[in-house]
Amino acid sequence: MSTTHNTTTERSNGLIRGIDLAVTVLIRLSISLGAAATLDMVINVFLDVVMRFGMNTPIQGTYYLESGDVPGRQGSGHDAIPTYRQFTAGDGRDIVTTANTERMWKAMAEVLGHPELIDDPRFTLNRDRLKHKEELWAIIEPAFLTRDTAEWVQLFNKAGIPVGMVNTLDLALASPQVLHREMVVELEDGNGSSVKTLGNPIKLSRNPRGADSFPPALGEHTTNILRTVLGKSSSDIDDLLASGIVVAPRQEMAVD
16 A cells, blocks of 8 residues: 555644654664663654744744744634635535645636636735735635535645645544554454554564553553562462552462
8 A cells, every 4th residue: 555645634744753753763772872862862852843843834933033923823724825724625524725836826726716816916926815815715715615525635636736634533543544554453352352542653664563462450460570570489479469469360370
């Protein structure tokens, strides 16, 4: 299965994947640098990444540093690019498109069936479209309602305009890419019970992911840890169990 999808959703997830990649690299570095140095690097990598990319890639931070104006919440759109936002399609689902260049804007006008907007002086350049964004939205929002989400995604991709469906949680977790990456795993306890949970995003090519295990029952590993880690004999373990200092399921109370 291909791991590449030409969608805005995949691009926006790149930041999270980048953070996970950084953590993976740090795990490797920890072998040679030691735990203390690695911990310091992890903390600072997260801080630096959030400051650099957490403020709308990093346009908002630069706006503030230059103007002194603190930007408000961005919501579902970009406050400086009126064609970089969320729109509702005819089937009631939302899509996000990023027509943030002049080529993309012209292609967007064509795909939406409004080629006349290209020569409209109100929308010639992004600064014009920003100035007249309410007028622009009044024209293109109804246009998005004329087709279903899947149709728009296909048309926008064909025109080279980044686009993606806004998934609800159930759709995101059922995505073929998510399943391919083993980000949904099912754990079984050996007694007929199972539970689904999220997988580990950090995957190392030379260290394949081991088998995921069901959360242990109370005291499930007590005897094994006392014997293999602390070197306790069966009689020592029996005394600890009898006194109530530790607990273990009956089947764990094995003899030497």
